Amino acid sequence: MSDGRMFRTAVVPGPPRPGTFGKARAWWGGWPIGQLAFLAACALLGWLFVQNVLETMARVGILPGFGFLSSSANFEIGESPIAFRAGDTYLRAILAGLLNTLKVSLLGCLLATILGVAIGIAGLSRNLLLSGLVRWFIEITRNTPLLLQLFFWMSLAKALPAPRQASALFGTVFLTNRGVYLPSLTLEGGLLGLPAVLALAGLTGLALILALRAAGRLTRRTGAAALAFMFVATLAFLFLSGARLVAEAPALSGFNIRGGLNLSPEFAALLTGLVVKFSALIAEIVRAGIQSVGTGQWEAARALGLHDGQIVRLVVLPQALRVITPLTTSSYLDLTKDSSLAVAIGFPDLVSIINTTANTTGQSMEALVILIGTFLAINLSLSALMNTYNNRVALRGSTR
DSSP: OTTSOOOOOOOOOOOOOOOHHHHHHHHHOSOHHHHHHHHHHHHHHHHHHHHHHHHHHHHTTOOOSSGGGGSBOOSOOSSOSSOOOTTSBHHHHHHHHHHHHHHHHHHHHHHHHHHHHHHHHHTTOSOHHHHHHHHHHHHHHHTSOHHHHHHHHHHHHHTSOOGGGOOEETTTEEEETTEEEEOEEEEESSSSOHHHHHHHHHHHHHHHHHHHHHTTOOOHHHHHHHHHHHHHHHHHHHHHTTOEEEEEOOEEETTEEESSEEEOHHHHHHHHHHHHHHHHHHHHHHHHHHHTSOHHHHHHHHHTTOOHHHIIIIIIHHHHHHHHHHHHHHHHHHHHHHGGGGGGTTOOOHHHHHHHHHHHHOOHHHHHHHHHHHHHHHHHHHHHHHHHHHHHHHHHHHHO
């Protein structure tokens, strides 16, 4: 201070923090009376609707509630992952339909992702014939209804030759009008079946990875070590329990094919339709994600001596995942919901079983509540899982 004067800074207090009422009003927003009136009108309409449904059910002699789930279901299910026969409960029938839906949805997501990534990368090829074929496949598949495609695959499955006239692909795969026959692995002996052993191994590996992540030690090396430990532990469990894996190939026996894994025509048509339809959508997502990465990344990778395959796998895809993952999540959710079209080709999925349950019991409202709640639980769980992965990918990309 050359002139001997001292500057003083006045400290002005900031605005007071809002209290509980202020926070509630900010959360509620403007026009509180109008919003309350709207909510009251919605509640009144809902109450009138419920009262009308209850009066109608009472007039036709139907008791509301979910007690029908313990009643006997007098219908058969053509294809079920669990044992089911006429006379079992409706709850078991709905569980069989749910497992069928989960089976086709999980397999559809997995196969559509593999095929979609391959097609998306092939579409960026400099080979004009390959890229042109990919473009035609995507345009035809995306611009035709999925239901029409399911009818096409179902008619194609029915047009296949009978088992006695079917030729074996690679000596072990049969395409017949009674289904697709594939080689399979079975578990002989032991305490648990093969699905239970695989589920136990998967849960063990997931628990190890989550524990490493919670401890902050999850890297590629520790993750690979956890998976190797899971594999060794699974083999040790099978060996100690006296179980052994047996490969079984289908073979023609009489008028039919015995052995191996049999995929029914309905399941094969549904899975093929879902995979083909959504692989085209995922291919477009992958193409857009790869093209979102700047050309400078390609040039820098080529300057380091990497070829195109290494550039895509090591440089481009890790960055493109931030664009690909959210859109792929939407495709997974759509695939799971569109699996309900199985009712049109006779596959006993959840929608088909719920529809039969509603028709035989008269509990249409309760059946719809079960159906809506189940699909909400499936899709919200899948969305939460993919959002967790998406946050991790975005975080990893932002710290590099």
